[in-house]
Amino acid sequence: MTYFIAQILPYITVTVFVLGVVYRLWRWAASRIVHNITLSPFPQTKTEVAGIYLREILLFRNVFNFDRPLWVGAWPMHIALLNVIGGHVVGFYFLGKQFVYLGASEALSKYLSNLLGTVFGIILLAGLLYLLYRRIAIDKVRQVSNPSDYLMLLLLISIVSIGNFMRLVPEYGMHYEPVKEYFTTLILFQPAAIPEGNPFFIIHLLLAQILIMILPFSKLMHLFGMFGMRWIENRVYKEPAPGLPNVDVAAARARGTGLSSASSTDVA
Amino acid sequence: MPEYKGLKMPAKASAEEMRQIHIEPVPDDQKVEMAIQYLDEMRKKFRSFVLAMESCVKCGLCAENCHTYLGTRDPNNIPTNRAELIRKIYRRYFTLEGRWFGKLVGAEDLNLDIIEQWYSYFYQCNECRRCAHVCPFGIDTCEVTMIGRQILHWLGIVPKLHASVGAAMERTGNHTGLTKPAIVDTLEFLSEEIKDEFGVDVEFPVDKEGADIMYVPSSADFLLNPYTLMGAGMFFTYIGANWTIPSTITEAGNFGLLFDQQHTMRHNFTRLLHAAQKLGVKKIVWGECGHGWRAWKMYLPGMADLPLRWPITHIHDEVAYYIRTNQLKLDPYKLGRPVTLHDPCNYVRACGLAETMRTVIRACVADFREMYPNKENNFCCGGGSAILFDDPEMYQLRIKFSQKKAEQVRATGVGKDGNGILCAPCSICKAQLYPMVEEHELGVEVKGLIDLVGMALVWK
Numbered sequence: 001m002t003y004f005i006a007q008i009l010p011y012i013t014v015t016v017f018v019l020g021v022v023y024r025l026w027r028w029a030a031s032r033i034v035h036n037i038t039l040s041p042f043p044q045t046k047t048e049v050a051g052i053y054l055r056e057i058l059l060f061r062n063v064f065n066f067d068r069p070l071w072v073g074a075w076p077m078h079i080a081l082l083n084v085i086g087g088h089v090v091g092f093y094f095l096g097k098q099f100v101y102l103g104a105s106e107a108l109s110k111y112l113s114n115l116l117g118t119v120f121g122i123i124l125l126a127g128l129l130y131l132l133y134r135r136i137a138i139d140k141v142r143q144v145s146n147p148s149d150y151l152m153l154l155l156l157i158s159i160v161s162i163g164n165f166m167r168l169v170p171e172y173g174m175h176y177e178p179v180k181e182y183f184t185t186l187i188l189f190q191p192a193a194i195p196e197g198n199p200f201f202i203i204h205l206l207l208a209q210i211l212i213m214i215l216p217f218s219k220l221m222h223l224f225g226m227f228g229m230r231w232i233e234n235r236v237y238k239e240p241a242p243g244l245p246n247v248d249v250a251a252a253r254a255r256g257t258g259l260s261s262a263s264s265t266d267v268a
Numbered sequence: 269m270p271e272y273k274g275l276k277m278p279a280k281a282s283a284e285e286m287r288q289i290h291i292e293p294v295p296d297d298q299k300v301e302m303a304i305q306y307l308d309e310m311r312k313k314f315r316s317f318v319l320a321m322e323s324c325v326k327c328g329l330c331a332e333n334c335h336t337y338l339g340t341r342d343p344n345n346i347p348t349n350r351a352e353l354i355r356k357i358y359r360r361y362f363t364l365e366g367r368w369f370g371k372l373v374g375a376e377d378l379n380l381d382i383i384e385q386w387y388s389y390f391y392q393c394n395e396c397r398r399c400a401h402v403c404p405f406g407i408d409t410c411e412v413t414m415i416g417r418q419i420l421h422w423l424g425i426v427p428k429l430h431a432s433v434g435a436a437m438e439r440t441g442n443h444t445g446l447t448k449p450a451i452v453d454t455l456e457f458l459s460e461e462i463k464d465e466f467g468v469d470v471e472f473p474v475d476k477e478g479a480d481i482m483y484v485p486s487s488a489d490f491l492l493n494p495y496t497l498m499g500a501g502m503f504f505t506y507i508g509a510n511w512t513i514p515s516t517i518t519e520a521g522n523f524g525l526l527f528d529q530q531h532t533m534r535h536n537f538t539r540l541l542h543a544a545q546k547l548g549v550k551k552i553v554w555g556e557c558g559h560g561w562r563a564w565k566m567y568l569p570g571m572a573d574l575p576l577r578w579p580i581t582h583i584h585d586e587v588a589y590y591i592r593t594n595q596l597k598l599d600p601y602k603l604g605r606p607v608t609l610h611d612p613c614n615y616v617r618a619c620g621l622a623e624t625m626r627t628v629i630r631a632c633v634a635d636f637r638e639m640y641p642n643k644e645n646n647f648c649c650g651g652g653s654a655i656l657f658d659d660p661e662m663y664q665l666r667i668k669f670s671q672k673k674a675e676q677v678r679a680t681g682v683g684k685d686g687n688g689i690l691c692a693p694c695s696i697c698k699a700q701l702y703p704m705v706e707e708h709e710l711g712v713e714v715k716g717l718i719d720l721v722g723m724a725l726v727w728k
Contacts, residue, residue, distance in 0.1 A: 229316070234406065
């Protein structure tokens, strides 16, 4: 089983993920933008359009403005998720010494890497639990939820909980080096067995792979969908020039159009 | 008032009425099959629809940002749930996860009950696009409503109101069935009214060949909102324009946008282009109509099938231009009443008129008070997309849908002394708000924006 999860499944996961995402994006691309449904006020330049994208992606501005209680959970959760995913890549690749490139000592870098991982892991878990709470306890959110919405949160919570557990309980912790070695062998298509028999790591790995495989067939595609939707709705639109043909207001007022003294055939 | 398993729904057009708008109603036993086929067609065409189907995360943000949910607390009036009525069918038939996991991912077989639910809830949507504006991803539930209504139309299910308006438009070129003699007659009457009330001579030229400007008013202005038409007439006379009103399309609205964005909408577009060609005009100016302006401004260029020969602008744009260039003399103190502005959804979220309207209203009104939220954040009046049904139960819904608007108007305090004005420069907003300001006892009178321009013009 461990052999399957660690040495075979990863290749299936990547294949399903890539094909799945391509399939979904192809479906989107195959349909067209039929009507101009740009939201106003209209951006006047591409820079303004980019500004809208950025403020929504980086700050979740709409969530902040229109549903503050959601923002309190959703924004930190996503920022933590981004850092945790980035941390996995960078941390394992540089073995925790990534901050050396920013001028830190090796010991400090490892310390920072650990600290940030722990902090973001906890923020992520707290954010997810908060979102789950909303889905269960708040009427309007419960009313829009499908079973899969809860399952998706539970899956994420499981992955993150196990990750946090490994980080916080040293006996079950994983060191950077063996994990890096394992992933290196995976990438070289000569998958080696997982070095230690750490059941938490195996479950963490399994659940993460399940998540990655589900992603293209789930609402997690909002990661790409938001770009697709904004691409339709936030575009440059230039207004046609105002001003009416053959109109000279000063002359009309001098003639006194509309006033009884003026001739009724006052239009030129 | 048809009853169907407790669903609230407006009276449906009869089979004969459907045939008048070129649709042969689909028999009940084929409805499900045909609906799936039409849905398949739609999803292959409209990316805005596909993305609304496939990328919603159900965060629930839209719920309290939709006035229909705020007014009714009906879970199916939460925008994402309104979309879910189609989304569950879409998942079932057009996605792998829906085919494999069914109910677990919220997929469901289509049946007649669900089609009736579509009819009920897609005609409880005002298509105001506040949900698109507030959604973190910009998912536009209005697009889903529009596609739902399109499929219903093809199945032969359209409210009596919309079908009869569609038929009247085709027969006469306007929604209220005005013939040319009636149009000329009404306009002569309005000239007299202007003379009596404002002491100026205004002529309304109809079908004047060789005019420079073609003004397309809302046909409701002839009957319900005369001051809007009078205001436009006074504006054009004031600036000495060579203008005309076409009798073949005396309609700023386009119900095609609301129930059939294919045949009906295109038919109306063609009608306009013919009229402009025949009269040899140089520019087309649009009257006060929210959904109509969206259709003609944003949809016409893509559906005309040719590069447009005539620039089309909104009368607010033109008035604002002459105000900005200091060519109009307006006296904001003439009115002497407090005014607040209701931003029609289509103007502020689809057509970019928010600042334009303010330029105009500030020049015409001394005591102008903003309501909040406003501009693109504004709430709909509750009549959007012409769900102006008079069936008693639907009328109750209209009162609920306008609840948020009533709160907003009250907060401005313009109705405190009972002499306030609620400026709502859109025919549907006006039609909705005339009775609603009474229902909610707001102490305000509903007026258009051009009405206020006409009243503020200084002629000497």
